[in-house]
Amino acid sequence: MKRDPLAHFDFLSPGSLQKKIMKKRTVFLLFFLIFFSLSQAFSQIKITGKITDSKGAGVPGVTVSEKGGNASSSTNNEGDYSITVSQKATILVFSSVGFALQEVPILGRKTVSISLEESQSKLNEVVVVGYGSQSRQKLTTSVAKLDTRVLENIIYTNVGSALQGNITGLQVQSTGGGQPGAAPRIILRGGTSINNPNGAAPLYIVDGVIRPNGLNDINSSSIESLQVLKDAASTAIYGARGSNGVVIATTKSGKANKTRVSYNFTGSMAQPSRLLEYANAHDYIYYNRLGVKAAGFYNPALLSRLTHANGSGTGNNLTNNTAFTTMFLTPANQYKLGEGWQSMPDPVDPTQTIIYDEKNYQDLIYRNAFTNDHYIDMAGGN
Numbered sequence: 001m002k003r004d005p006l007a008h009f010d011f012l013s014p015g016s017l018q019k020k021i022m023k024k025r026t027v028f029l030l031f032f033l034i035f036f037s038l039s040q041a042f043s044q045i046k047i048t049g050k051i052t053d054s055k056g057a058g059v060p061g062v063t064v065s066e067k068g069g070n071a072s073s074s075t076n077n078e079g080d081y082s083i084t085v086s087q088k089a090t091i092l093v094f095s096s097v098g099f100a101l102q103e104v105p106i107l108g109r110k111t112v113s114i115s116l117e118e119s120q121s122k123l124n125e126v127v128v129v130g131y132g133s134q135s136r137q138k139l140t141t142s143v144a145k146l147d148t149r150v151l152e153n154i155i156y157t158n159v160g161s162a163l164q165g166n167i168t169g170l171q172v173q174s175t176g177g178g179q180p181g182a183a184p185r186i187i188l189r190g191g192t193s194i195n196n197p198n199g200a201a202p203l204y205i206v207d208g209v210i211r212p213n214g215l216n217d218i219n220s221s222s223i224e225s226l227q228v229l230k231d232a233a234s235t236a237i238y239g240a241r242g243s244n245g246v247v248i249a250t251t252k253s254g255k256a257n258k259t260r261v262s263y264n265f266t267g268s269m270a271q272p273s274r275l276l277e278y279a280n281a282h283d284y285i286y287y288n289r290l291g292v293k294a295a296g297f298y299n300p301a302l303l304s305r306l307t308h309a310n311g312s313g314t315g316n317n318l319t320n321n322t323a324f325t326t327m328f329l330t331p332a333n334q335y336k337l338g339e340g341w342q343s344m345p346d347p348v349d350p351t352q353t354i355i356y357d358e359k360n361y362q363d364l365i366y367r368n369a370f371t372n373d374h375y376i377d378m379a380g381g382n
Contacts (some may be wrong), residue, residue, distance in 0.1 A: 044084055047106065049113040051079045051094060059096060059116055067091040067103060159215040159223060159249070160184045167228050170245075186214070188230055188245025202228075202245035203238055210241075215249060221264055221375050224252045252379065259380035270369040272362075281358035282344055285326060288312035289348050306348060314346075314354065329353040 051062045058079025065072040066085040073083040083092070085106075092112055095101045099116040106112065161184060164172035171187040188202045204214045229237070229246040238246055254260070289312050296303040309315040309322045316322040318333060327333065329343060329352075336355060337343060346352040 045087055045089075045110060046082065046084045047092070047110055047112055048080070048082045049111055051075050051081065051096075051113070052115045053099075054115065054118065056115075059099070062094055062096040062099075062116070065093045065095075067093050158184070159218055159220050159226070160186050162220060163226075163228075163247075170228060170230075186247070188228065188247075200244045202247050203241045204247050204249070206249045207251055215247070218249070218251070219375055221377065222251045223249055225250045252377075254379035254381035256381045260378070262377045264373075264375040264377075266371075266373045266375075268371045268373075270371070272366045275362050275366070278360070281356050282342070285312045285344065285354060285356060286347050289346070293348050325357040326354060327356075329355050 051059045051064075053059050058075070058077070060075055060077045060079060062075040062079070062081070063072065064074065064081050064083050066083070066089045068091075069086055069089055071083055071085045071089070073081050075081045085092075090106055092104050092106060093101065094104065094114060094116065096116060098118060100119040102114060102116065104112055104114055160172060163170055163186065164184070173185040173187065186202060187200075201214065204211045206215070206218065227248045229242070229248065289306060292302055292305050292312070305313055307313055307315050309317075309324065310326075311324050312326060313324075314326060314328050316324045316327045318336075325341070328346070329337075333355065336357070341355050341357045343353050343355045346354050
């Protein structure tokens with residue numbers, strides 16, 4: 001029997017051939033993934049260690065990261081950490097608030113333990129918010145801090161005046177009637193109070209001690225830092241006493257094994273820059289007497305003011321019992337004209353002569369004021 005030479009070949013249809021090719025590709029892809037995972041596992045290393053401070057205590061919350069990589073970890077409450085980095089990693093970075101950032105070479109080690117150094121620049125970013133302190137990055141309340149350079153560049157009679165215009169939302173009102181050195185009134189958060197409608201004062205705390213007199217007796221040169229708590233968070237910290245805001249001041253303190261003596265002198269001169277312009281005594285007497293005379297036509301009782309002891313009346317005398325000098329000229333007081341007094345015809349009765357002594361009270365009130373301020377400070381510690 002004659003056989004077909006092509007009978008032993010198995011011809012595949014195009015569909016069966018495509019399925020067989022896809023099966024082989026799938027097997028190859030799985031093999032590649034397994035090989036890649038094993039290579040990655042062998043290319044990473046695990047590093048452990050402990051982070052301590054200068055006293056040897058563990059530091060929690062320290063961030064440990066691979067420089068130039070994505071691996072990151074942090075220390076536990078005892079300062080221990082564990083991080084898995086790539087085999088190509090060469091440097092670990094250690095960072096924490098209040099400590100200087102450190103970069104440590106790995107050098108093939110699987111255990112890296114270091115001691116962090118405190119950073120003074122980082123500690124300066126801590127803000128006093130009450131009986132404790134808080135990092136400025138985590139601060140959510142409204143706290144304003146006065147730049148101490150303000151106290152150094154300008155002379156202030158008191159610390160309260162230095163806050164004016166330098167703290168947002170704070171009002172400084174003068175209460176001494178212009179008296180030099182008078183303490184101003186400081187108002188925060190509106191300053192409304194039932195017992196004090198004119199504005200309740202904020203709570204003043206100096207070096208952790210509540211001071212009812214505020215900052216009036218503290219020299220501005222002694223202030224190290226000054227912070228103002230302006231929102232409702234001050235009430236949560238200090239209770240009802242902080243309802244009108246809190247002013248926290250820290251004074252300069254001595255440094256250990258270092259004695260410092262400083263002396264500052266400031267001198268100033270003040271004079272009024274602009275005086276008010278008043279009507280002279282002649283015009284004051286002239287128009288007042290004519291006005292009283294005109295009003296007397298409607299109310300005759302007002303005419304008695306022309307002879308009363310007042311600024312435009314002639315009832316004054318040479319004793320100290322009357323406050324004004326306006327009077328009719330008589331032989332008894334004629335000598336006053338030789339002492340600088342002035343005279344004028346009476347606008348009501350031209351036959352009479354009125355004499356008076358004109359004074360500008362601004363000349364009696366204001367003068368050139370010279371101020372000398374000496375400040376001696378000595379600090380030290382052990």
